[in-house]
Amino acid sequence: EDNRLGAEGQGFYGLMRTFDISRVVLGAAALGTARAAYEYARDYAREREQFGTKIIDHQAVAFRLADMSSRIDAAWLQVLNAARMIDAGDAVPRERVTAAAAMAKLGASETAMFSTWAAVQTLGGWGYSREHPVEQWMRDVKLEEIEEGTSDIMRLLISRSLP
């Protein structure tokens, strides 16, 4: 009894409140990998030459990098928005914080999955090889779409508080 955290029978709700914070942290971590993958692919594309052309000069490659950069920026703003709401404390209704945290996790983890996939694609056969870190990053960030509630569950939470 002395060691119990919170009121009896309220553990589930306490855990859910914790998730409102930890999902934002998870989103920030996922974006770290997303950004690393973007920078790795960008630098590789600037270096790699095929048939006399730097691969970044192919529009298909440059546009993929543009999508990575753009999606990382958007997800970063979602993470900052949720963090700002948490910092505001009781000034923001709980349901809004929960939805914003779910959006941050969903946006960041799916962006990280996209960004690491795009990095593997940009490196071609080397992307699949263990000589480069991007295949490992792609497998690592898959977890971010699963742990602390899957992407399906994030969509469920968001759908329950549609404006």
Ligand SMILES: Cc1cc2nc3c(=O)[nH]c(=O)nc-3n(C[C@H](O)[C@H](O)[C@H](O)COP(=O)(O)OP(=O)(O)OC[C@H]3O[C@@H](n4cnc5c(N)ncnc54)[C@H](O)[C@@H]3O)c2cc1C
């Ligand atoms: C390596 C690893 C580390 C982990 N670390 C943590 C951690 O630190 N913290 C933590 O909280 N959890 C952690 N987890 C657990 C993780 O949160 C769960 O695996 C996750 O919530 C999914 O639960 P489940 O595996 O039981 O899958 P299930 O609940 O069986 O889900 C299977 C599939 O059904 C879908 N589904 C289930 N219910 C619904 C629903 N109501 N609506 C729509 N779709 C649904 C899911 O989205 C998924 O696609 C970790 C898991 C792994 C593998």
